[in-house]
Amino acid sequence: MNKDNPLLPQVATVLDITSETPDIKTLRVAGKDGLPFEFMPGQCAMLSIPPIGEAIFSITSSPTCRECLEFSIKEVGTVSSALHDLPPGAHIGIRGPYGNGFPVDDMKGKDLLFIGGGIGLAPLRSLIGYCFSNRDQFGHIDIVYGARSPADLIRKSEIKETWPAEPDTSVYLTVDAENPDWKENVGFVPAYVSELGFKPENKIAITCGPPIMIKFVLQALDKLGFKPEQVITTLEMRMKCGVGKCGRCNLGPVYVCKDGPVFSLAQLNELPAEY
Amino acid sequence: MKKMIGLDKLPALWEQLSAEGPLYLPIEERGVVCFKPWYEGAVVRLDALNGVVPPKDIFLPREETYMRYQGGSQTLEIEAVSPGPDDKATLFGVHPCDLKAVEMLDRVYIDQEPGDSLYRRRRENATVVALACSSPDPFCFCNLFEVDPADAPGADIMAYLSEQSLYLETRTEKGETMLAKAESLISDAKDEPERPREVKTTDFGLYLEGLSDNLKERFDDPAWDNLYKSCLSCGVCTYVCPTCYCFDVEDFGHEGAGERFRCWDSCMFGHFTQMAGGHNPRPDRKERVRQRFLHKLQYYPQTYGEIACVGCGRCLRSCPVNLDIVQAVKALGGEAVEQR
Ligand SMILES: Cc1cc2nc3c(=O)[nH]c(=O)nc-3n(C[C@H](O)[C@H](O)[C@H](O)COP(=O)(O)OP(=O)(O)OC[C@H]3O[C@@H](n4cnc5c(N)ncnc54)[C@H](O)[C@@H]3O)c2cc1C
Ligand code: SF4
Ligand code: SF4
Ligand code: FES
Numbered sequence: 001m002n003k004d005n006p007l008l009p010q011v012a013t014v015l016d017i018t019s020e021t022p023d024i025k026t027l028r029v030a031g032k033d034g035l036p037f038e039f040m041p042g043q044c045a046m047l048s049i050p051p052i053g054e055a056i057f058s059i060t061s062s063p064t065c066r067e068c069l070e071f072s073i074k075e076v077g078t079v080s081s082a083l084h085d086l087p088p089g090a091h092i093g094i095r096g097p098y099g100n101g102f103p104v105d106d107m108k109g110k111d112l113l114f115i116g117g118g119i120g121l122a123p124l125r126s127l128i129g130y131c132f133s134n135r136d137q138f139g140h141i142d143i144v145y146g147a148r149s150p151a152d153l154i155r156k157s158e159i160k161e162t163w164p165a166e167p168d169t170s171v172y173l174t175v176d177a178e179n180p181d182w183k184e185n186v187g188f189v190p191a192y193v194s195e196l197g198f199k200p201e202n203k204i205a206i207t208c209g210p211p212i213m214i215k216f217v218l219q220a221l222d223k224l225g226f227k228p229e230q231v232i233t234t235l236e237m238r239m240k241c242g243v244g245k246c247g248r249c250n251l252g253p254v255y256v257c258k259d260g261p262v263f264s265l266a267q268l269n270e271l272p273a274e275y
Numbered sequence: 276m277k278k279m280i281g282l283d284k285l286p287a288l289w290e291q292l293s294a295e296g297p298l299y300l301p302i303e304e305r306g307v308v309c310f311k312p313w314y315e316g317a318v319v320r321l322d323a324l325n326g327v328v329p330p331k332d333i334f335l336p337r338e339e340t341y342m343r344y345q346g347g348s349q350t351l352e353i354e355a356v357s358p359g360p361d362d363k364a365t366l367f368g369v370h371p372c373d374l375k376a377v378e379m380l381d382r383v384y385i386d387q388e389p390g391d392s393l394y395r396r397r398r399e400n401a402t403v404v405a406l407a408c409s410s411p412d413p414f415c416f417c418n419l420f421e422v423d424p425a426d427a428p429g430a431d432i433m434a435y436l437s438e439q440s441l442y443l444e445t446r447t448e449k450g451e452t453m454l455a456k457a458e459s460l461i462s463d464a465k466d467e468p469e470r471p472r473e474v475k476t477t478d479f480g481l482y483l484e485g486l487s488d489n490l491k492e493r494f495d496d497p498a499w500d501n502l503y504k505s506c507l508s509c510g511v512c513t514y515v516c517p518t519c520y521c522f523d524v525e526d527f528g529h530e531g532a533g534e535r536f537r538c539w540d541s542c543m544f545g546h547f548t549q550m551a552g553g554h555n556p557r558p559d560r561k562e563r564v565r566q567r568f569l570h571k572l573q574y575y576p577q578t579y580g581e582i583a584c585v586g587c588g589r590c591l592r593s594c595p596v597n598l599d600i601v602q603a604v605k606a607l608g609g610e611a612v613e614q615r
Contacts, residue, residue, distance in 0.1 A: 002355075004357070005355060005391075005392050006389045006391070007341055007524065008342055008353070008355050009342070009353060011351050011352065011353055050526050050535060051526035051527060051528040051530070051533045053525065053526050054524060054526075054535075087348065089349060091347075091351035092351070093344075093353060211554065237548065237550070238550050240522070240523060240524045241522070241524065244383075244387065245383060245384065245391060245520070246521055246522050246537075246540070247521030247522070247540075248540075249548075250566075250574065252494075252569070252574055252577075253573070253575075253577040272494045274562065
């Protein structure tokens with residue numbers, strides 16, 4: 001973060017852009033000498049293309065990747081579609097990191113259950129990569145990931161090949177509806193989580209996805225016996241500053257950009273449900 | 276030692292001070308008094324009540340460019356724009372309520388990490404001459420917030436107006452430096468200046484003790500279902516409130532060159548929290564009115580220990596449908612029933 005003015009971006013270069021799904025692309029972004037800044041999994045950055053504007057995205061690469069930052073971006077409006085259209089080598093503005101990140105220290109020695117939906121895998125992937133790079137610090141890793149259709153899953157080679165091959169790791173994939181090319185589970189993510197019947201003992205569940213998925217995942221985890229302290233999620237709000245000043249991302253006295261976006265369910269239960 | 280200056284010598288003082296940097300005074304233009312940079316012939320109204328807009332824009336401008344860019348997709352250059360160290364402003368004639376409000380903004384923009392250097396530089400460079408307020412109007416209720424209309428603890432110089440003179444009491448080194456520059460116009464106050472008598476502001480019968488804590492349980496209170504109904508979403512309440520500070524960030528320019536600026540925004544507007552896919556966490560006026568009042572009465576005090584209102588009365592004077600903070604406090608159980 002720029003020490004003098006936290007709103008001031010630095011110039012970074014988009015190394016390359018890969019298509020993930022019909023509306024999601026992954027950008028690899030480097031500063032002058034590698035990483036534009038240090039960060040922890042779960043933190044975000046503001047990307048900008050002047051004069052089009054700025055938007056905030058989760059850093060989806062692990063901090064152990066020293067070459068560049070990665071962002072998986074869904075096309076929803078002006079900045080996101082302009083980012084999609086950039087040629088490799090293009091300059092953009094970047095500032096960050098923003099937010100608290102995942103409570104990595106509290107997770108050490110525990111089994112981890114990741115539950116992602118659609119683009120919601122983006123922030124989880126940073127932590128998943130971090131865990132794989134520090135494998136002995138964490139217990140068993142379960143990853144449940146789903147999307148509308150097989151084409152809408154992101155990071156296809158990682159979720160299908162790389163991750164299942166990692167030690168002590170299970171990956172469960174699901175899509176919403178039957179599809180001729182699909183051999184794995186069919187059904188919504190929350191239902192699949194219930195069906196898999198994860199045990200809460202010594203486990204932390206981390207979930208991110210569309211609001212409706214999160215809502216039902218939380219219910220499913222509750223039924224499985226997970227306590228609110230064992231459930232972690234990341235929130236999305238409209239953001240402009242990223243540093244708790246512009247006033248648009250608060251839940252009560254808490255600013256999602258600065259005090260979040262990562263919250264335990266126990267913390268969220270204490271805040272107005274205005275998200 | 277207290278100093279004094281004859282009212283007839285004030286224009287000479289303005290001229291001298293404005294040579295040092297921008298000098299903001301309550302200036303009347305077309306019947307409206309606001310803090311503006313002094314110019315020759317300006318109608319300065321030290322006797323006027325609080326201006327329509329508070330002087331917060333001197334530290335947090337309505338629009339402020341903080342970045343310029345040049346070049347395109349392979350040649351982008353970004354340059355910071357910030358107030359220079361020489362940009363030393365003087366605020367002359369700020370009332371104690373408005374100065375207390377600036378101190379509330381200081382906590383957000385200076386004390387809370389990461390600090391905002393644009394705000395901080397303006398604030399640290401500025402010299403503030405506060406003016407005792409002797410004639411509050413019926414909407415003023417700063418007494419409720421422990422503001423003494425006759426004294427502003429945070430001022431560099433505290434000034435009192437009498438019929439023929441302005442008395443100046445220096446409080447800080449900055450204040451002394453300022454007065455030293457105008458030595459020829461200023462004399463020692465022979466007698467103790469006549470401090471304004473105790474100034475009483477309107478008592479709306481509000482009782483704030485415990486209100487912030489009680490509100491934690493009242494997020495879903497039925498009172499919100501009625502309170503918001505008259506709101507027009509015009510946003511005036513937030514623009515005129517000296518403790519409101521939300522902003523927007525936008526770009527202006529074309530592909531080769533331009534700037535990025537921030538500008539005042541308002542939580543009373545629907546687009547403020549509008550998200551992709553149509554979801555809006557504060558979709559209607561109810562949620563937005565609740566946000567504005569809870570920010571002042573619960574969220575800010577939870578973080579900083581004090582209600583974010585100074586009783587300046589501006590939202591009472593300006594809201595076209597009288598949906599002001601006094602109405603809100605009353606609707607939310609802050610009426611001093613037992614005292615009446
Ligand atoms: C902490 C955080 C992490 C995020 N991580 C990712 C990510 O990894 N990948 C990803 O694709 N998206 C992510 N988002 C969402 C992303 O910020 C928005 O999709 C983006 O800002 C839209 O900008 P735009 O200019 O393309 O859209 P605009 O043209 O500005 O707007 C299109 C629509 O999106 C709304 N919008 C604007 N900003 C946001 C916002 N911050 N959140 C939601 N809606 C918004 C607008 O009001 C409008 O309705 C994240 C958001 C947050 C808050
Ligand atoms: S409360 Fe009053 S001043 Fe504020 S937006 Fe509503 S109508 Fe306008
Ligand atoms: S809420 Fe109203 S009375 Fe209180 S400081 Fe703001 S404008 Fe003044
Ligand atoms: S994005 Fe500005 S306060 Fe959170």
